[in-house]
Amino acid sequence: MTQDVIIIGGGLHGSSTAYQLAARGRRPLVIERNHVARHASGASAGGVRRLRRHRAELPLAMESLALWRRLPELLGDDCGFSPCGHLLLAETEADLAWTVERAATTRSLGYDFEEPIDRAEVKRLVPAVSDAVIGGIIARDDGFGNPLLTTAAFRRRAESLGARYLERTEVLGIERDAAGWTVATTAGRFAAPSLVNCAGGWGERIAAMLGETMPVRMKAATMTVTARVPRFLGPVIGHVRKKLSLKQMQNGTVVIGGGYEGRADMEAGESDVLYAGLPGNMKPVVDAFPHLARVPIVRNWTGLEGNTPDAIPYIGPSPNDPTLVHSFGYSGHGFQLGPICGVIVADLVMHGATPLPIGAFQPDRFATAGTLQWGAKEGTAVEEQKAV
Amino acid sequence: MTDRPDLAIVGAGPAGLAAATEAATRGLSVTLLDERAAPGGIVYHAVTRSPLGGSAVLDADYCRGAGLVEAFRSSGATYCPGASVWAVDRDGSIGVTVDGQARWLRPRRVLLATGCMERSLPFPGWTLPGVMTAGAGQILLKDSGAIPDGPVVLAGTGPLLLLVAVQYLRAGARIAAVADLTPPGAWQRGLPQLAGALGCLPLLRKGLSMMAELRRSDVRRIPGVTGLRAIGTDRLEAVEVRQGARAERIPAGVLLVHAGVVPNIVLTRMLRLPHRWDPRQRCWRPDADAFGATALDAVAVAGDGARILGAEAAIHAGRLAALDAAHRLGVLDRAERDRHAAPEQAAIERHAGLRSLLDAMYPPPDALTFLDADTTICRCEDITAADIRAAIADGCRDPNQVKAVTRCAMGPCQGRQCGQTLARIVADATGQTEEDVMPPRARPPLRRLTIGDLAALETE
Ligand SMILES: Cc1cc2nc3c(=O)[nH]c(=O)nc-3n(C[C@H](O)[C@H](O)[C@H](O)COP(=O)(O)OP(=O)(O)OC[C@H]3O[C@@H](n4cnc5c(N)ncnc54)[C@H](O)[C@@H]3O)c2cc1C
Numbered sequence: 001m002t003q004d005v006i007i008i009g010g011g012l013h014g015s016s017t018a019y020q021l022a023a024r025g026r027r028p029l030v031i032e033r034n035h036v037a038r039h040a041s042g043a044s045a046g047g048v049r050r051l052r053r054h055r056a057e058l059p060l061a062m063e064s065l066a067l068w069r070r071l072p073e074l075l076g077d078d079c080g081f082s083p084c085g086h087l088l089l090a091e092t093e094a095d096l097a098w099t100v101e102r103a104a105t106t107r108s109l110g111y112d113f114e115e116p117i118d119r120a121e122v123k124r125l126v127p128a129v130s131d132a133v134i135g136g137i138i139a140r141d142d143g144f145g146n147p148l149l150t151t152a153a154f155r156r157r158a159e160s161l162g163a164r165y166l167e168r169t170e171v172l173g174i175e176r177d178a179a180g181w182t183v184a185t186t187a188g189r190f191a192a193p194s195l196v197n198c199a200g201g202w203g204e205r206i207a208a209m210l211g212e213t214m215p216v217r218m219k220a221a222t223m224t225v226t227a228r229v230p231r232f233l234g235p236v237i238g239h240v241r242k243k244l245s246l247k248q249m250q251n252g253t254v255v256i257g258g259g260y261e262g263r264a265d266m267e268a269g270e271s272d273v274l275y276a277g278l279p280g281n282m283k284p285v286v287d288a289f290p291h292l293a294r295v296p297i298v299r300n301w302t303g304l305e306g307n308t309p310d311a312i313p314y315i316g317p318s319p320n321d322p323t324l325v326h327s328f329g330y331s332g333h334g335f336q337l338g339p340i341c342g343v344i345v346a347d348l349v350m351h352g353a354t355p356l357p358i359g360a361f362q363p364d365r366f367a368t369a370g371t372l373q374w375g376a377k378e379g380t381a382v383e384e385q386k387a388v
Numbered sequence: 389m390t391d392r393p394d395l396a397i398v399g400a401g402p403a404g405l406a407a408a409t410e411a412a413t414r415g416l417s418v419t420l421l422d423e424r425a426a427p428g429g430i431v432y433h434a435v436t437r438s439p440l441g442g443s444a445v446l447d448a449d450y451c452r453g454a455g456l457v458e459a460f461r462s463s464g465a466t467y468c469p470g471a472s473v474w475a476v477d478r479d480g481s482i483g484v485t486v487d488g489q490a491r492w493l494r495p496r497r498v499l500l501a502t503g504c505m506e507r508s509l510p511f512p513g514w515t516l517p518g519v520m521t522a523g524a525g526q527i528l529l530k531d532s533g534a535i536p537d538g539p540v541v542l543a544g545t546g547p548l549l550l551l552v553a554v555q556y557l558r559a560g561a562r563i564a565a566v567a568d569l570t571p572p573g574a575w576q577r578g579l580p581q582l583a584g585a586l587g588c589l590p591l592l593r594k595g596l597s598m599m600a601e602l603r604r605s606d607v608r609r610i611p612g613v614t615g616l617r618a619i620g621t622d623r624l625e626a627v628e629v630r631q632g633a634r635a636e637r638i639p640a641g642v643l644l645v646h647a648g649v650v651p652n653i654v655l656t657r658m659l660r661l662p663h664r665w666d667p668r669q670r671c672w673r674p675d676a677d678a679f680g681a682t683a684l685d686a687v688a689v690a691g692d693g694a695r696i697l698g699a700e701a702a703i704h705a706g707r708l709a710a711l712d713a714a715h716r717l718g719v720l721d722r723a724e725r726d727r728h729a730a731p732e733q734a735a736i737e738r739h740a741g742l743r744s745l746l747d748a749m750y751p752p753p754d755a756l757t758f759l760d761a762d763t764t765i766c767r768c769e770d771i772t773a774a775d776i777r778a779a780i781a782d783g784c785r786d787p788n789q790v791k792a793v794t795r796c797a798m799g800p801c802q803g804r805q806c807g808q809t810l811a812r813i814v815a816d817a818t819g820q821t822e823e824d825v826m827p828p829r830a831r832p833p834l835r836r837l838t839i840g841d842l843a844a845l846e847t848e
């Protein structure tokens with residue numbers, strides 16, 4: 001059997017794309033250097049969040065949430081999805097003002113899922129929260145999923161529909177001729193009429209092999225998981241102003257994120273926890289939930305993720321060649337988008353178009369000299385997305 | 389304790405103590421960190437305060453540790469007992485908790501002297517109360533002089549098993565049997581290495597006299613053991629010992645198991661240092677030069693954590709690492725370093741000769757030989773060999789994948805116990821060699837650290 005699409009990268013996005021293509025009768029080949037979900041898709045915090053998302057991503061995030069709810073039917077696996085809500089805490093009048101403004105903006109775009117709530121409602125939902133909290137903003141239908149289960153489920157279903165995976169195989173070079181693409185790998189050469197770049201933080205390198213300029217910066221976000229504690233938390237918690245993210249899993253452990261940077265070693269494909277930066281990660285946690293101060297940390301880890309200059313991904317066909325589609329650079333918030341982006345990329349591969357608005361994600365938006373500017377907001381999803 | 393010493397050493401065993409003494413004598417500011425309450429590491433455990441100290445039960449080697457500690461105490465190095473190191477960074481900085489307070493040290497260099505640990509050898513029933521490693525049994529003896537009431541069975545291979553058997557014998561324990569897992573023909577295998585080991589004559593003599601002592605006693609020795617099973621409902625009641633097709637049940641209250649030692653590579657793996665497979669010792673060890681220098685500028689290794697050569701060699705390796713630190717920090721020129729290094733290196737060579745003999749006589753067992761499908765591999769998460777094989781049948785190809793899918797090696801011990809067995813099973817089931825498959829890396833923090841500790845950590 002030969003493939004008619006080659007997908008580079010076996011993360012969530014490569015796997016979601018493989019599933020959609022296979023479900024529509026294509027025979028994709030996924031080439032993955034390590035093993036499936038070795039990088040961002042396995043290290044992810046798994047937040048399924050629309051709250052405070054960049055305006056360009058909102059239409060996609062709405063559709064993606066609809067798919068998250070249908071995963072049991074589509075994949076035969078719920079991927080651990082739990083729609084427990086996402087809540088950002090507010091501690092000052094300015095914080096409160098922001099929640100109102102943000103909800104108004106989102107509403108003006110046609111969405112009403114963001115809801116400013118008062119202190120009493122926050123306390124009702126999260127009795128353990130500190131008294132310094134005076135309100136917040138909530139998206140009640142957001143939630144989280146299990147990253148490893150999710151990518152594995154997409155992969156399993158894709159394979160059962162005829163997709164193939166080649167793990168421990170690295171793409172070394174790419175050639176184009178009249179018949180299509182030939183990809184040189186550590187396990188030989190593979191050809192197909194269409195090519196998809198889902199190489200995550202290494203997407204820029206794949207693009208460079210194709211002569212295209214698509215800058216990303218590799219970053220390593222840090223995660224913390226604690227020992228099990230009695231249930232105290234329903235929704236996933238963030239903060240209007242502080243870098244904070246925490247959720248309690250079914251087994252009682254608390255998973256803490258917030259985008260604090262570790263050391264990214266792109267060459268080795270590894271990353272390290274940098275403890276010197278973590279007191280700032282833990283202080284907002286203790287401020288919001290003083291009882292967590294005594295809870296032991298079981299494990300810290302970091303995961304590599306590619307961040308674009310404007311902190312939104314590259315999604316779209318190459319301007320030079322419609323048989324090449326890019327989908328990478330998810331900048332720390334691509335887990336939620338996984339289900340829908342597979343649909344979009346499959347549409348682009350098969351029909352050259354998608355009904356969803358992807359203009360903001362144009363692959364060549366930084367290609368022209370002078371257009372590249374790494375935003376002050378780059379990479380820090382909180383700041384970036386607050387500015388919407 | 390200064391937060392920025394010239395040299396911070398993790399581990400106050402023979403390697404760490406000797407390194408600290410040497411470095412401080414050469415004018416470096418040195419901080420020695422160890423989580424134990426007293427210096428001495430494993431072999432000289434509780435050397436200054438054991439109730440059996442100086443007695444015939446523990447031998448003269450053990451008591452010599454006291455001299456090492458004395459030299460260290462007068463060297464001017466700072467000693468931090470009760471200091472749990474929970475992280476080391478590639479730049480040499482160290483996260484440590486002392487007296488309940490987490491601190492972040494930024495020494496100019498760090499020496500890892502974290503020693504060895506006993507090879508984990510899972511077999512049916514090994515998690516029953518009453519079954520422990522010979523090393524744990526030795527610690528009980530050294531700490532409290534306690535000997536078990538019921539019959540004791542010792543099983544395994546290697547010099548430490550012999551030593552613990554003799555120590556239990558002298559302490560008056562009832563030893564029902566010593567089940568020897570060493571493949572027959574130890575002396576034939578050892579003979580070609582004998583000449584090379586003669587440089588360590590005193591240690592050789594000690595080994596031979598222990599063998600003789602055990603032979604003279606009426607302790608039953610069962611040679612050529614090929615299978616082991618611990619039997620009991622709530623705790624150990626008997627040990628089933630197999631020699632080929634023959635099986636025998638021996639009633640026992642305590643089973644002490646030992647299958648040699650392997651370097652403790654938790655920190656060096658965490659640092660992503662290159663490691664190499666040592667086929668004779670059947671273990672991974674960090675790549676390091678003769679001075680213990682690694683691929684990372686600020687990080688060196690010494691002692692059994694770098695290479696299993698025993699306690700005396702660890703002393704010399706510690707001094708070598710200290711000389712190199714002094715050189716790199718500019719207080720000792722290269723020629724001086726090398727001049728002082730020469731005798732230490734020669735001593736290490738002698739111990740390497742002895743080790744070749746021991747390795748030939750007591751080849752480490754293959755973990756696969758002693759386990760069956762239902763044997764627990766990961767104690768923390770209760771994962772069996774069959775669970776691991778099922779994950780592999782499902783498509784997993786490396787230990788990290790198996791870890792993610794099964795949670796094997798994800799518990800509080802972070803794979804310290806089960807990592808190597810996990811890698812062994814993966815290699816077997818995927819048609820690879822042991823050399824192809826590294827155990828998964830542990831994640832920090834290595835020791836207890838709370839959210840509040842980390843929130844309060846001062847990092848500048
Ligand atoms: C710690 C952390 C927490 C996160 N939390 C959230 C969250 O809460 N919510 C959210 O929505 N998002 C979150 N994200 C982001 C989200 O996980 C990612 O955006 C998403 O997983 C990206 O998927 P991907 O498939 O694009 O990339 P990846 O999973 O990184 O996959 C890319 C794959 O390409 C492979 N590859 C690269 N080069 C080659 C080559 N030359 N040959 C072959 N293969 C190659 C790589 O090995 C890799 O497996 C988080 C990310 C991290 C790191």
Ligand SMILES: Cc1cc2nc3c(=O)[nH]c(=O)nc-3n(C[C@H](O)[C@H](O)[C@H](O)COP(=O)(O)OP(=O)(O)OC[C@H]3O[C@@H](n4cnc5c(N)ncnc54)[C@H](O)[C@@H]3O)c2cc1C
Pocket residue numbers: 398399400401402403404421422423424428429430431432471472473474501502503504505506522523524526548551649690691692693697698699700702834835
């Ligand atoms: C259980 C056991 C029993 C042994 N018994 C004998 C014996 O009776 N006779 C003999 O000759 N050899 C014995 N050995 C071998 C002997 O221990 C070594 O050859 C010798 O101790 C090596 O010295 P070292 O300095 O390299 O390490 P060690 O003596 O092991 O010292 C390492 C030190 O590092 C400390 N450490 C490790 N990690 C951390 C951390 N994260 N934070 C803080 N401190 C840390 C430990 O507490 C320990 O004190 C035994 C080995 C084991 C495993």
